[in-house]
Amino acid sequence: MDTDELDATFAALADPTRRAILARLASGEATVTELAAPFAMSQPAISKHLKVLERAGLVSRGRDAQRRPCRLEARPLRDAAGWLEDYRGYWEESFQRLDTLLDELKSAEGGDRRPGDH
Amino acid sequence: MDTDELDATFAALADPTRRAILARLASGEATVTELAAPFAMSQPAISKHLKVLERAGLVSRGRDAQRRPCRLEARPLRDAAGWLEDYRGYWEESFQRLDTLLDELKSAEGGDRRPGDH
DNA sequence: CGTGTATAAAACCAATCAGTTATACAACTA
DNA sequence: TAGTTGTATAACTGATTGGTTTTATACACG
Incomplete structure (x- = not known):
């Protein structure tokens, strides 16, 4: 994209x-x-x-x-939505502190793809 | 929003x-x-x-x-994604001409909420 | 043909943007 | 205390934006 x-x-x-x-x-x-x-x-x-x-x-x-x-x-709306989609995890878990979430993810396993990595 | x-x-x-x-x-x-x-x-x-x-x-x-x-x-990303979400139908059916799609929907039933109506 | 209608294009303006450099400030370090 | 680091602010510049009014173009109609 x-x-x-x-x-x-x-x-x-x-x-x-x-x-x-x-x-x-x-x-x-x-x-x-x-x-x-x-x-x-x-x-x-x-x-x-x-x-x-x-x-x-x-x-x-x-x-x-x-x-x-x-x-x-x-179509461009779909593409924009696709970009935002990468961040879904960050707002769905927004009741937690992001750091806590990230620490969990990091210590749990190494599969740490993050938004922006395409 | x-x-x-x-x-x-x-x-x-x-x-x-x-x-x-x-x-x-x-x-x-x-x-x-x-x-x-x-x-x-x-x-x-x-x-x-x-x-x-x-x-x-x-x-x-x-x-x-x-x-x-x-x-x-x-959170604002979620809101933006929410706005885009209203248009999902328009890109999912993008292989059709929009007019055709709309005519179908209109003649099928009257529940014609469209994006932007909140 | 001339007239009305739908749209585009041009010229202009004020405001905002996106970057710069230079400076100031705040907090740590020796 | 002085020096260094991290960040913000100010002042400036050139480009872009969002609107205007005016003018041009393209087509349809009588």
Whole structure:
């Protein structure tokens, strides 16, 4: 999984407008103006957000006459979720002190793969 | 789940240096200089990255004499994973066209909760 | 053909970011 | 006390972001 892809994906998700656009697209294709409608923001602003989402591969676009329908592309979300998945153990055991957990793991056995080792 | 928290978490994750820091912290506490060592980057730069991670709640710090040991805090990662989880269906069925999938779901029954509806 | 509509592109702006160097501070060490 | 180490802060810089308004493009319709 490319680090630049993760950069772009997480960066794209770090904005509430863009997350709202994705949520909207989850219910089906939409045109730019449809997407822009709910926001107190100009159409070019939304187009810019869409370009960010497109660069991250989260949105693809078709052609219907003068409209440019946007559709959700979920693969980068899967990749991001996959990255987070490596840390699941750290939040599932969060009622313990991490040090305690790590000491346990270390003294128990040597199979100590950790997140980031790919 | 607060949108500002998600903003901060995703923004913090959108940088390879910061993700590497988290990976390093997953194996246990570390001081700032230990964290800075692997990078071709000044110590203040790392301190800034740490501040970003701290603001996102991904890192907490203790005191050991003049050192400020950093520890991983995984809760925001869980929240981010939770947000992504809403989209799991969209990447699991990615071999289909989304429209087709949606049409199926819509015609099948009315329970059409979609991501973003909380 | 001209007009309206959907979208993109350009130019601009203020704010934030990501790095730098230099400096200050705090705590240990001799 | 002075020196050294670990970290933070400040001041600066160039690049990027997120928005604006204005203008251009592409298509459909009458």
